Amino acid sequence: MTEKLLEIKDLSVIYKTDEETVYAVNDLNLTLNKGETLGLVGETGAGKTTTALSIMRLLPDRTGRITRGCITLGDLDITRASEADMRLIRGNGISMVFQDPMTSLNPILTVGEQIAEVLQLHRLDMSPEQKEKRVDEILEMVGLPADRKHEYPHQFSGGMKQRVVIAIALACEPQLILADEPTTALDVTIQAQILKLMKELKQRLNTAMLFITHDLGVVAQICDRVAIMYAGEIIEIGTTDNIFEGKKHHPYTVGLFGSIPDMTKATRRLNPIEGLMPDPTAPLGGCKFHPRCPQCMEICKTAKPLNIIDGTHAIGCHLFAGGAGHDARINLESTGGAE
């Protein structure tokens, strides 16, 4: 009953400038099923946004490059598709909601024009009247009065702008939405509204979503599955239950949870993870987390850990290498489907 929508295999992405090469994403594997919401969690610089931009093929022209792996959306290999094909996919098959609604909208076009543009680009069969109607519809859908379509972005508040951005993303009812920290720039009450809206719309339109965030609280609210990303790799993936309720965790995930205040316990202070992410310009051997890992072993410094699968839950850590690890990768691909 679950149908695979997006599959990422062995994806590696680098940013190359004259001075240095940044290894942003390293051998990343991920699948996303239709209608599913996957949370992609990690610190700043873990490669979450790079992953999303790779899916859109919007990496910076001169510097960003996919060096290895492939991304398939249905039957289409995105890494090898022509630019013209990609233009048909963007905004239509896959949409993206960006982090900062304040700067994501063009200040000199009315919001109506900006929503209608997606329709002009992808719904060539629609008459101008139908497009207008669709714009009204979609505005109402994101909770904005349709008559405000003649206004300019500066006449809207931050939350309302994000609604507009979401409206743009949903206009063509894409199969997949990439939401890159859509609520980070908003204040908390607005955050909740937007999350609620996204959840509702997603269900209504049965759209899959890759939800990028560093906020575990948000993840718990909206995601079916969660992938934890560290230094360009996924180090733990599972259903939201697996991650939030499971007993076994990658030490980094443990650290991540430890750095969130828990209202139910009387903690004197938070436990941040010691140290910094490894230098992305000089790839580290072994487990990328070993310099910061409180449970680091000798093997962690030399060998890259395999994914240890336990049902819907996979962890890339030597701690759990009890023999079940040989077919980890193959198994990982079939772990999806939290419904």
Add this chain to the structure above:
Amino acid sequence: MLRYIAKRILMMIPVILGISLIVFSIIELSPGDPVSLMLGDGASAQAVAELREQMGLNDNFFVRYARYIGHAVTGDFGISYRNKVQVVNEIASRFPTTLTLTFWGVAISVLIGIPVGVISAIRQYTFIDAASLFSALILTSMPAFWLGLLLILLFSLKLGLLPATGVATMQHFLMPSVTLAAASMATIIRMTRSTMLEVIRQDYIRTAKAKGASAFRIVYKHALRNALLPVVTVIGLNFGTQLGGAIVIESVFAMPGIGTLMVAAVRTKDTPIVMAAVLFVALLASITNLIVDVLYAYIDPRLKSQFVKK
């Protein structure tokens, strides 16, 4: 918006008055007697005194200034000392030449400068970019009169394609307009390039890309108009420089414009002509500024809402 324009036009009046007073004083304070210049060597003292009296030059400064303004308000800008013609007619006969020249100068600099700047920005660090920046540098550092003469040598004398002097046909305006456009074209290229580079890094350009818009559509619809605002400012400011440049260019290409008129009038201390020409140019510059400001509002809705609130 209309109220705003009306207000701006009203505000021009004190500006123009101020300029008139300043120019009148400058002509007044600079040495030299128009009558002696008119009569030349060998004129007798008596002849000079008579003519001065006849021309009302013996009244004091304020009387003459007030008289001038009084007449000017009714549209009477006096009679040229040198040529004895109605100044208004003289300005009117020279005006189309200068306006046509300046218009095409601005048009060419915009029509070439903006596309080149855009291409330069979206092809940053390529050969095209380097070539356009290099030519911009050459164009700015080349004095107008020299460029004008080079063009005449090449296109008139060697190739025989274009006339070197005069204003009879549009072909006559081609080389002068290009010469006039050269320097400001360079500014426009560099300005467009830098603002364009800034704009194409904006989030909303990424949003547009994510919508599936083509590169051309992104540049034309999303980036260009945002990048144009500072460029329009530069074009507006350049207009004054362009008028100044027109003086040199009119002389090189022997065109009967306001520029050559003004130069001749300053040399002979022909106050009525100098005053009228300067006021005319000032008025033109004020109107251009107004047009630029209105244009802003058209390009940027954020500014328009400010006008409306006023």
Add this chain to the structure above:
Amino acid sequence: MKRFHLIVSCFLIVAFLLTGCGGNKPAADKAPGGKKDSLNFAILAESKELDPQKSSDTLTYVLLLQVFDTLIKQRPDGSLVPGLAEKWNISPDGKEVTFTIRKGVKFHNGDILTTKDVAYTLNRAIKSAYTSKFTSVMQSAEAVDDTTVKLKLKHAYGPILFCVANPSLAIVSQKAVEAAGDNFGKNPVGTGPYKFVKWVSGEKIDFTRFDDYYRGPAKIKDVAFRFITDATTAAIALEKGEIDVLHNPSKSDRKAQMDNKNLQYHEIESAYYYHISMNNKTGPFADKRVRQAVSYAIDRQNIVLGGLDGIGAPDEAPMPPSAFGYPKDFKNNPYDPEKAKKLLAEAGYPNGLTVKFKINQAAMYAKPAEVIQEQLRKVGINAELELMERATYLEEVTKKFNYDISLYVITALLPDADYVCYTRLHSSMLGNGNNFTETNIPRLDAALDKGRTSQSKDERYAAYREVSEIVKEEAPIIPVMTAKFAIVANKAIKGVSSSTVDLHEVYDYSWE
């Protein structure tokens, strides 16, 4: 986007409007026969209004001569021939000139020239401030009968016939002047070979042949005088054939134009001469010895070479050699720097002195002034050169005498020694930009007066030799050199020649 289209539309509308303004009218310059029937004559500045009695500059004269005639015509070689007056006669006391007016001469408006028009013109010139320099000796004019006009003078005046021949005294139609009032200068009506057609401000003046001209119609039909202020552009336009004649070409184009097989180049000694003026009343040059020192310090030949690129000639007497009265073979003080130093020492400047050397900033002065500055430095005079804009120069130097030494030219608008000597050196011309050296030497005044009023040619020559001797000795001014007048034209035009008085008649021209 709609707004964008609006802006583009506005742009296009303005563009079309302006294109309309430009007009489209390439002049047809070939006659049906295929022979060229028009001529473009370029001058380097816009002329003033074409009213003879309101003009006194050589540039405007060039144009006046096409439209108007004078009673006596001055030919390019300087000779005087009958013009509108068939003959003339000066009374024995020199105080009355009688002109016999040619019959049947027509004005452009079809009217016949009458003696009334002539008398009206002369009286108009006498009253005009512009022409007072030529008419100050004239008392009044009167039409005696249908053919005779009498001109009364205040006193006998040697160069009176040159005055009458001057374009400022060209004959106008009384009726036309009175009808046009102040606009006459923009709609001139004369008896000349060409009729005024139109004046395009800043660009050109068009003339067309007057078929009833008394000397017979001109050979070239349409003539345009074009104002091209940039000399280099004018030279290119001439080479390209956009213009056919260029008056006063730039010296820097001289060689190329002389070598160009398609052009003809004519030059002749000019009617103006460079002279050093000194402040005779205040400052170091009030001392005659210091002025004399300057006259021994300058090497004329070198100034011609360095300042005029050799295109000129040294001038030793205080007038251009083309002027009547020039003393032949006259020698001024020779170049003798040692003597100059000695004179300076005697005057109390054994270690030299520093003076203000003010000039008009025009290129024609700057180069010669630098050579002179260098020559003065060699004898110990440190002349601080100061370049001024023309109007400032005239005010500061010629009106307020705020200078020590200067270099200037004076043009003999009348080719007579009186014209240049009297204004510069006679004590009655003190002030008002004429005698700005404040020269006041009684015996010089006497010689000048004699030259001015004498009726005898020999006496006048003698007077100007004396004037030259006094100037040599007293050195109120120091003559330096004359430059050359030039005219360059398409080789296919016949009849082009250089003129000592810089007057050119297109009537003399024809296409080969």
